[in-house]
Each structure stands twice: as structure tokens, then as C-alpha cells.
Amino acid sequence: KAGVTQTPRYLIKTRGQQVTLSCSPISGHRSVSWYQQTPGQGLQFLFEYFSETQRNKGNFPGRFSGRQFSNSRSEMNVSTLELGDSALYLCASTGQSQETQYFGPGTRLLVL
């Protein structure tokens, strides 16, 4: 089985721009969670989607949004980028057991 894939792997943007990141879960997994990881804050929960519905959301501003498609692929969007948005963005997919999360390789975003 193929693992979780994320595209792109690296991105460089400037302040004020917006960015869209993509995540394809493991085949058959319907839950996708997104996290932001920075050296200072660790792994911070952004949101979780299941069957195209956002079931939970972390404490991030409205500039961070996401969606999930009928094939379980998910995207997250960050608008009006700030320097502090520079981070590794990880997505994780979960299978039927709703237990173990399998992480993708991440997208490293640098905001200049």
C-alpha cells in the first residue's frame, strides 16, 4: 500500500501571498488531519476531516482553512502569509479503527 503523499515538498513564498498544500491519504483511509510543526511550538493540530466534513479544528486564525474531497484527498490553504507561518506542515491519515495516524513526509514552507 502506498503511504501518505504530500505535495509540494518545499515552497518559498513572500508575505501576503497565499498557498495551497495537498495531501493524499493511504488508500481506504477517510480521515485526514493537518499539523503545523515549528521548532518553538512543536506539533500543533490544525484540523481534521472525515468524509468531506471538518470534525475538529485547532486554535489557528481563519487564514488557515482546509477541505476534503470525495476521494479523501485533502487540501489546506493559508491566505495572507506571515513570516511566522514558516513551518513544516504535516498531514496524517487514519483508517477505520480511528486510532493510528500515518504521517506524510510533510511540506516545508518558507515565508520571506
Place this chain on the structure above:
Amino acid sequence: QKEVEQNSGPLSVPEGAIASLNCTYSDRGSQSFFWYRQYSGKSPELIMSIYSNGDKEDGRFTAQLNKASQYVSLLIRDSQPSDSATYLCAVTNTGGFKTIFGAGTRLFVKA
């Protein structure tokens, strides 16, 4: 109070020793508990999951859960230099749809 707390370390142990990693959590209704390992520049990978009080062993790893004390630990026996990584404790909230990670403990195993 942070929802999931870990000692950031670094924790340094000699090769062959037992490494003990600890984690406390605040949501008393939490049901699922995980330990992930993350090497520098890589994404987290699951080591252990535990759901009921007591010990769970898998090879050199033992997870311990005490829900009354809201405490989870991971023991690594016969530590190897390849175990050097950051270990993340993760707890799934009462609803089951949100997993909160601790900041991680950096472990160094000296050869």
C-alpha cells in the same frame, strides 16, 4: 497548563541502558495514547499505542499507562545509538477526532 506535557530533554543515556520517557495529559476523558519517534528532518512514525491501564510491551519498547494519574511513559531497553531521536507523546481527546502532541523529548544514546 498544556494539554500534553513532556520533558523536552535532552535525555542522554549510554548504549545498552534503559531510557525512560514520561508524559502527562490534562483531559481526564482521553482514551487513546501514542508514542511516536521523529528523526531530524523526517516525519513522525508510530512506535506504540496503548488504550488501557498497565504495561504494553513490543520488543525493546514498553508503554505504561496510568489513567488515574494521567500519566504515560515509554521505556526503551538496551538503548541503541539508532534510538537517538525526538519522542512525541500523543493523546486523542474524548471525542476521538483530535490528537494533541506533546512538545517531544530529545533522546541521545551515546555509543
